[in-house]
Amino acid sequence: MRKTKLSENVANQIKLIRKSNKLVEARYKFDIWEMRVFVKMLTLIRPEDQDFAQYRINSTEIIHDFGLYDNGSIYKSIKEGAEKLLTKQVEIERIDEEGRKKRIKANLISSTESFVDENEGTDIILKFDPELRRHLLDLKEKYLTYDVRNILKLTSVYSIRIYELLKQYEGMIDESKQGYAKRKFSIDELKKVLGIEEGEYQLYGHFKNKIILKAQKDLESETDIRFEIEEEKSSRKIVSIIFLIYRNNKNSKKEPKSKKQITESVHPKFNKIYTKVKDFVSVEIVESWFKEIPYEQIEVGVGYALSQHKRGKVNDMVKYLQKMVRTEISPTIERKSIPTTAPIIRFENEEAVEEIAKLKSASDLVFNEICNDLLATNKTLKNQIMINMQNGLFAKFYNQSLSFEQNLKDPMVGGAMKGLIHQAFPEAFTEYDNMIKRLKQLEK
Template sequence: MHDAQIYKANALIEASYRLSIYEQRVVLACISKVRRDEPLTDQKLYRVSAQEIAEMSGTQIGTAYQNLKAASERLFERRVSLHASPNGDGKVKVRLTRWVQTIEYDEGGGAVSLRFGTDMVPYLSQLTEQFTRYALADIAKMTSAHAVRLYELLAQWRGTGERVVSIDWLREAFQLEDRYPNIRDFKRWVVEPAIKQVNEHSPLWVKWEQRKTGRRVTHLTFTFGEKAKATPQKARKEKAKGNSGAPLRNTVGALYGIPRAVIESKARPGEGYEDTALRLLSEAKQPARG
């Protein structure tokens, strides 16, 4: 499952539902087994074992085994509220449905097989434009279900480097109901742990700040981008010996959402890509002086 990919319609990314981290692992592991060259149907069973869950999450096999059955049983009862059609081609009424229609637990084999609900199939297949893809490994080590959801919301807007969401919408999407009504508790138990895990375990770095409407905190702004890939130590030493003060010439791709051509043009003598990018981000946030 090392190179397994997750495909979800953006409408499902933004749907309202609540799954525990164990339920998330089961669902995502099964989604990753959907072959892109074969149609997903509501007739096929997708199987995942406790061994696979343990390997992908870095947990003990015994722990994975204990949680697998309980998670699969709860998953059968879980519902999801969908607010848009799979590819955004026309609005739909709010659709309340279930993730799965069948769960089979193999006691001796320590594995679970599930059949996705009929209404869920279009949100996991038949995807043309409005969908999000990411690697299962990106979230495999997370232990917070909120972190998985936050990562998906950021991955959906991966090319922009910023996403602003209202707290009311986020509470609805995460189905927090009456939990954490105080903004301090909401930040302490939902936002901050999710941010920490996205930064620790995913390919993205993320920062956040709150925004007020009047005196009330109403929105969160997430600024994010791809983490800089580690440069081999030998290459770093050679660069340090021969290129100190030389202009940055790699113009492929972007760092923290900033095109490398822009980073190169704004770099100061001896300043690396990452330092330049972070400085530009900081400067962009500062209010203009009149």
């Protein structure tokens, strides 16, 4: 998988991962795609959450977050990673109230939901297994918190696991003394925690080169901690590794600007839009809209997409939002373009002018979308419209040498055809009719 540089937005945005120390030290094994899906799910948990929600991830966000290059197979890899997580179990040891050690085996996730056909949508919805609640929510006992930016560029699942295991001990570093903290693992214990199965990496030299030294290089290069190792022998055999854990100041992640600074540097109304769509797209995607698209177009596109989603018309909200936000609307009406002597329509302020322009554009989108939906789902409607057009008031304008679709594109003829659809199915146009009523109120 070819990598690309992390976007500036991702590189500068803190997303914290929180998990209990027991889960950090649990026994499990992921491949890189399972790890990426699991990490993405962890970043979606909010500190105030009291219970697990359904967590929606999208290939576009995975690409952004991990700085990946999409060669056309990423959705398939993410989908397979999510589905394989269903079969993964984690082994967690804990001490019960009577001081007895117990081992719990639990699934990581309880369900996945995805589209069979990628063309219909690329959202994947997952839910954590309830057993993980005590390890991911309302954490009161010992737990690990770290900035996910430290692991986004790591391509080895073992490097990520070792980072977490050593990060637990970062708080024990005494800068006034030796400047490092120690953590010791027997070789057998470390292999079990990392999920290395019996028979894998039997030679210590192989294990050291492929796992330990690889992690050492990765952490030195990409994360906020680094390590050296000491080895303990028994009868000339290496039996334990002692990690000497140092802070890696050259890779310390910059604290982000305040929320106000970030949003104001993008657009004063950034928060207004992001609040509406945060359940569907990442902050990076919204920032890209504001950099490329006029605010009025974003607002209209978001409003329309949300209304369609509420009506149950949208399968893939991420793709649909992207499409509608990037659909151009008619230019905003400026106050100076309205003659001061006009006796019919007068506007008290600029906000009313803007609202009218946006509402007109949105109503056009709604009207066209409803017409298209009705034509697609009603097989006889097209023939009825054609007969009415060929025999009614607009007969001389309806070009019978052109197809139905070509006539529909003509502003005058198409408008008449859509008017007939409106008359035939008035109940389908309730949303549009309400928008027109609102327009008339504003224009009074």
